[in-house]
Amino acid sequence: MNINLLYGILFFIIAHIGAFFQLNGQFRWDWFKNNEWVIAACGFVLSFFYIWGTKYTVQGVEGLLWPSRFIGFGIGMVIYALGVSYFFGEGITTKTAISLGLCLILICIQVFWK
16 A cells, blocks of 8 residues: 555544534534534534545545545544544444444455455
């Protein structure tokens, strides 16, 4: 795995963690609910992480766009499932576990299948 792909994955992880809190923090903490404008403004910064994630992932998969999209999607699903489980106590059901497994398979196919 090359360094561009690793950077892309790292930027997608940061972006999805930030987006998770940006969108779902309002259901857990009053500060998020009471400061919508501040939270929305954070989207400007998060956009750069998505742009960089896409840029470096595309470079890491030899200029192809579809693998980058699938990798970003899969990372987002895993981050969301872990965040909802940890912060909101919504356990990972069998259906969710299978879906997450499919996301991980999707990421692995895009990263390792040449």
